[in-house]
Amino acid sequence: MSLRSKFFFALLALGPLTLRAQTLPRIHSMGNRFVNTQGDTVLFRGLSVADPDKIEREGHWNPALFEHVRDMGATLVRLPVHPSAWRARTPQRYLVLLDSAVRWCGRIGLYVDIDWHSIGNLETGLFQDQIYNTSLQETFSFWRTIAQHFTGNSTVAFYELFNEPTTYNGQLGRVSWSTWKKTNEDLIHLVRSFDRQTVPLVAGFDWAYDLTPLHEEPIDAEGIGYVVHPYPFKRGQPWEPRWDEDFGFAAGKYPVIATEIGFEWKEGDPADGAEHYGTRITQYLEQHGISWVAWVYETTWWPGMLKSWDTWELTGCGRFFRGAMHAAGR
Template identity: 30%
Template sequence: MTEDTLMWRPARIAVAAAAIAVAAVTGIALFYHFSDSRKLLLPVRTQRIFLPGRESLPPLRVAGNRILLDRRTPVLFHGVSIPDPSYLDNRNLFRQPLFERIAGLGADVVRVAVRPDQWNTIHDYLDRYLAKAARWAEQNRLYLIIDWQATGNLDTGDLSETTGIDLKQATFAFWDRVSTYFRNAPGVIFEIYGEPSGIDAADWWVYARDLSATIRANAPNQLILVDGIGHGSDLSSFAGRPVPGGNIAYAVHVLPDVAAGGGPGKEWARRFGTLSRTRPVLVSAWGYMEDAPRSDSYLAADRESFGEPLMGYLAAHGIGWIAGWFDDRWKPAMLAPDRRPNGFGSFVAGLLVDFGTTRP
């Protein structure tokens, strides 16, 4: 046991004693815990379901290869991703001004990552983080994508970054609870599994079908995003066999390591371009690093070699996108250590200004 741990123990004991005292006097159990950074997380108000406010956004519907607002107006989403809220909260960054800043850029959607290990550890994660994210997004006219940021094979656990958790059980339980909680929130979108990998297309199709059915049993109307295999980079198998059911779109990750093949966009066409002719496709993660170290060589690119060609391809094919990450630590980062846009972030900010007038 380190000296630091010994110094920290009295604070934990004091908080535990206070919680016991409250329970003894009021009969109410006071739940609390500490974050990984030793930040005391006090209780938050809980509710059975999320109730949208007066700022509720129009419902989304899928028609052919388009996503529609109120069954009429086609929408192409443009926005950014933020890291798991518990990570942001450890740095005192999970606040409403973050969402205001994103909306101010011209975004119409924000994607929030949920790490399975954090969800499993923080018992009130839903009310503490996701309810707040949905409320702040709604107040700023932003759609919210909840991304279950799991990796690997959910059946075997191969290639997963999460340890000590039954990933298959956790994934189905997460969506059963979250879809029930947000079933009346048309501005909330469900992205079922961030980075499927180490699993073949046929097996992933079955899981995508079953996860979508789990959500549909609770939330019959909301938009579902189905990710591709290969760490979310390949949707090609769904072109011939889409997931059954309505209001389903497809999410793909596009990073510089997916080469353009024999010509501009050739590999993009194979992985998601062909599917976009018949089904809605959203690039739910893209980005690059201009000065990537060797350990991040898969992100090495710049605006001219990757950013502009990708944006041109997506515009030509009617595909929306979400850049990530709107952070200075999660990679590819859009922000410098001072939380101001870096080169990648400045490029995205310029793009969002152009799209800002189309927000709902």
């Protein structure tokens, strides 16, 4: 038996009861905040890693990865699960990866966001790339499996129900907010039949950027949060008034978390300058009480924060987000 096989069978043998022994204080959604069991406001600052399937296949899936994430200043790590990887590895074997991450993170004080990482129109069944291909049935099945498996484990703070809903400017067909609203409400109902405590996260349209439908039709569910991905190319400058209009207003009433922010850094870029996107978006989110997660702690995905797995050397955007998290956490 190979070492990899022994690793998987050993983790399977541990089972969910051992997994639940390593937990952190429960996170809840209250008003427009995320709070801990004492009712104290928790503003998360975190990092997204690559798909765990990719990381494991490349030989880097181990506790050291999450220790480096924590040392960057993160309090939350996002685990993006691509539907194609979920199917190829099989749910049972993919759960082994997630179990190990949750166990490692619980031991070092990192919360976890499990993200169903698809991009496209779930209603029409059309997606931006083959790796994102899924279906309503598979999406509901995924969340039934995840919620049943991780119920009782408070290290898993968030279930991010769908990464980036988009019609791709009509190329993926039409979908109304009312339809998307009902789909998410049905997903939340399903999740809560197994797990009533982990916080579901709902993304807006335009690749998880536009939350303006909340003015008229918020999700009919308590104890949830909303997702935004405010990349610099989403709107022209000046950014701040557009951010106010598109998602910032929602933070006055609901918990909001930017589960992806990021930028490409080039040599000579004033990445820590007052007018730079990185500075402005992190300051904006902090001032509005919006938790944030930087994309992506990885060597090959854009815009990567790592230059090398061997040395853990950071790129310019990696250095920026390390500094931003440490400064904000003081």
